Amino acid sequence: MAQYRVRASVYDFELALFEPIRREAISRLALRRGDTVLDVGCGTGLSFAQLQQGIGPTGKIVGIEQCPEMLQQAQRRVGQQAWSNVTLLCAPVEVAEIPVMADAALFHFTHDILRCPEAIANVVAHLKPAAHVVAAGLQWAGPRTWPANWFVLPAALYSTTSLEGLDRPWDKLAGLVGSLDVQPRCMGAIYIANGSAANGYTGFRRRSTTTSDAAQGGGVFGWKSQNRSTAHCQHLGVRATQT
Numbered sequence: 001m002a003q004y005r006v007r008a009s010v011y012d013f014e015l016a017l018f019e020p021i022r023r024e025a026i027s028r029l030a031l032r033r034g035d036t037v038l039d040v041g042c043g044t045g046l047s048f049a050q051l052q053q054g055i056g057p058t059g060k061i062v063g064i065e066q067c068p069e070m071l072q073q074a075q076r077r078v079g080q081q082a083w084s085n086v087t088l089l090c091a092p093v094e095v096a097e098i099p100v101m102a103d104a105a106l107f108h109f110t111h112d113i114l115r116c117p118e119a120i121a122n123v124v125a126h127l128k129p130a131a132h133v134v135a136a137g138l139q140w141a142g143p144r145t146w147p148a149n150w151f152v153l154p155a156a157l158y159s160t161t162s163l164e165g166l167d168r169p170w171d172k173l174a175g176l177v178g179s180l181d182v183q184p185r186c187m188g189a190i191y192i193a194n195g196s197a198a199n200g201y202t203g204f205r206r207r208s209t210t211t212s213d214a215a216q217g218g219g220v221f222g223w224k225s226q227n228r229s230t231a232h233c234q235h236l237g238v239r240a241t242q243t
């Protein structure tokens with residue numbers, strides 16, 4: 001988390017290059033008005049505006065992010081746009097108490113999360129049957145475009161905690177949701193994978209919070225039940241409801 005605590009204030013500029021990837025990834029979610037979407041590892045909320053275009057004011061976004069500094073930027077964005085349909089959870093995805101069953105989930109540049117089976121399982125356990133799932137991010141380019149790895153290596157070292165799985169970053173997700181359509185972009189340095197939770201997933205289910213305002217409106221919810229980052233999340237103001 002340390003690198004994102006430092007990067008939070010400049011993160012949006014750093015990611016500007018990848019906006020076309022973000023747009024394509026979100027368009028592959030095929031969102032409909034009224035949908036509920038999980039933005040997994042939402043960072044500063046850079047995806048929120050386009051997600052809002054898909055779901056409209058009757059839909060809901062649940063952003064899950066463990067780094068309080070990143071989430072604070074997301075919270076600021078939500079406030080500036082006066083979005084009342086965004087719930088922000090300050091927690092590691094693997095233990096987040098997700099208060100909804102969602103129609104879609106986005107994993108945009110979230111390699112560490114995609115390498116964590118418990119995190120993926122927690123998300124998939126909160127997806128409705130046939131929910132759309134899209135993941136996009138860095139991957140090792142193949143032999144024919146290997147020079148692209150001169151970009152992938154420093155970018156991955158800068159933004160992930162491990163290079164493990166960079167050859168097939170989506171494979172653990174595919175193991176839980178079924179087959180994914182994986183498309184290379186940027187000389188194979190980036191992938192976009194999409195699929196659907198065909199029959200829902202029941203193998204792992206955490207207790208969801210029953211906090212009604214979390215499910216119905218917006219807000220920021222700290223991670224109270226675990227030790228690892230409680231102190232980090234507290235300054236966000238647990239349950240500082242956004243209206």
Ligand SMILES: C[S@@+](CC[C@H](N)C(=O)[O-])C[C@H]1O[C@@H](n2cnc3c(N)ncnc32)[C@H](O)[C@@H]1O
Pocket residue numbers: 001004015040041042043044045046047064065066067070091092093094107108109110112113116119159
């Ligand atoms: C490269 S950023 C991507 C942010 C956002 N999805 C975007 O596209 O702009 C990765 C984010 O995942 C978050 N993250 C990493 N591991 C996490 C975990 N286990 N639980 C929650 N957030 C996590 C990081 O704090 C960081 O904000």
